[in-house]
Amino acid sequence: MPSQARTTLLYNPLEPRISYEVPFPNPVIGKRTFIDLFAGIGGIRLPFSELGYRCVFSSEWDKNAQRTYYANFGEIPYGDITKEITKQHIPAHFDLLLAGFPCQAFSIMGKMKGFADTRGTLFFDVATIIDRHRPEVILLENVKQLTTHDHGNTFAKILNTLGELGYHTKWEILNALDFGLPQKRERVIIVAFKNKSHSDAFNFNFDKRGYELASILEDDTNVDSTLFASEHILKKRQQLTTGKTIFYPSVWHENKAGNISILDHACALRTGASYNYLLINGIRRPSSRELLRFQGFPDKYKITVSHSEIRRQTGNSVAVPMIREIANRIDRILDSNQSKDCQS
Ligand SMILES: C[S@@+](CC[C@H](N)C(=O)[O-])C[C@H]1O[C@@H](n2cnc3c(N)ncnc32)[C@H](O)[C@@H]1O
Structure with missing residues (x-):
């Protein structure tokens, strides 16, 4: 069972005169563990946090995003993930790898032949971490243009690389509008499982929810x-x-x-x-609060940076309810497998 979420009061080294109650504290013992790469302001992390999963490593090099992340999750992410010294902080074992990697990562990938050839791209860093740590589940998020870049070669390279690493992948383009948010935001989501039966059990068929602009306006x-x-x-x-x-x-x-x-x-x-x-x-x-609501962040999410930073951060982030649906589905699949293990 996940440990009870605790209210954590933090001394903030970035803003020493303020101490925060962290709205999304990390459970001491999590139901499962994950790492949060290209963490931004934690839009992918948040639903896994709600499930009682424990984050054991995060990486984000932007100082203002780190500030927002710290105020909400009580942790300052490590910096540049391309550096070996950063990767060394990743614990040997964790269950899920989450990454909304930046789109510039794939600009040159299509012409490359195999996993090793993706060297120099941020996807190579993701793949290296997968190869070393072999988590049960990988969740990747990106702009929908990733699927058509270089006539589809880049996307094929990513899927092939995950296959080479022994993972079974499913992917779909999802729109925030279908998840109750008044924002047209189409993103490709890749979910890869080490276990084929998990992948077979997973699909992207979610009930469409309506949205109401009035509900998020101040x-x-x-x-x-x-x-x-x-x-x-x-x-x-x-x-x-x-x-x-x-x-x-x-x-x-x-x-x-x-x-x-x-x-x-x-x-x-x-x-x-x-x-x-x-x-x-x-x-x-x-307003800053409305921008966060357009992405489905709950109102207890803290704002500790300027409005222009929130504009940048929300523009980079994800539709939280979309990730929540995916997280819940992954959770159910991993749970059902556990109960089968117990019966055998
Ligand atoms: C598309 S955004 C992901 C946003 C995140 N999913 C969220 O919910 O806010 C990509 C993030 O990767 C960060 N980033 C880019 N290159 C990085 C690197 N080499 N090391 C660490 N973070 C990096 C950027 O600063 C940016 O915040």
């Missing part, structure tokens, strides 16, 4: 005044929306050509998008 009166668009932008918006059907609540998106679309959901949150590309009801940018 009252305008609680939103920082700096997030409201200027008179100049509002006037421009009015001109650009002439003749369009306007409804509320809505998210207004302006593309590079200056065309506006008015939708009942956001397009995928991005890290480096121009400042005004997405406006709530055409009048203001989303």
